[in-house]
Amino acid sequence: MTATLPPTDADGRIAELREEIDACDAELIRLVQRRLAVSHEIGRLRRESGGTRLSLAREQQVIARFQDALGPDGAALGMMLLRQGRGRL
Numbered sequence: 251m252t253a254t255l256p257p258t259d260a261d262g263r264i265a266e267l268r269e270e271i272d273a274c275d276a277e278l279i280r281l282v283q284r285r286l287a288v289s290h291e292i293g294r295l296r297r298e299s300g301g302t303r304l305s306l307a308r309e310q311q312v313i314a315r316f317q318d319a320l321g322p323d324g325a326a327l328g329m330m331l332l333r334q335g336r337g338r339l
């Protein structure tokens with residue numbers, strides 16, 4: 251059986267939890283921006299040293315990591331992060 255809270259208690263708890271979600275989102279945005287900057291720097295270094303624009307083997311590792319941790323939506327998230335770094339193929 252699940253405990254039921256009076257609506258006013260539930261409202262207060264929802265507001266608290268939303269603050270936690272807002273903090274998570276802010277941290278995620280900061281991390282995505284940091285990831286993007288690092289990815290661009292790697293790409294620049296690779297191009298300047300005569301390498302390829304992309305590293306498909308590395309992209310597979312990244313996607314597999316997200317897939318293992320989060321399932322199919324995780325794989326999609328990994329692909330979005332990669333696309334953000336290198337642009338659409």
Ligand SMILES: O=C(O)C(=O)C[C@]1(C(=O)O)C=C[C@@H](O)C=C1
Binds near residue numbers: 303308312331332
């Ligand atoms: O790890 C690299 O070699 C990168 O260039 C970074 C990165 C990434 O964003 O994770 C970006 C493009 C590559 O195709 C593979 C991975």
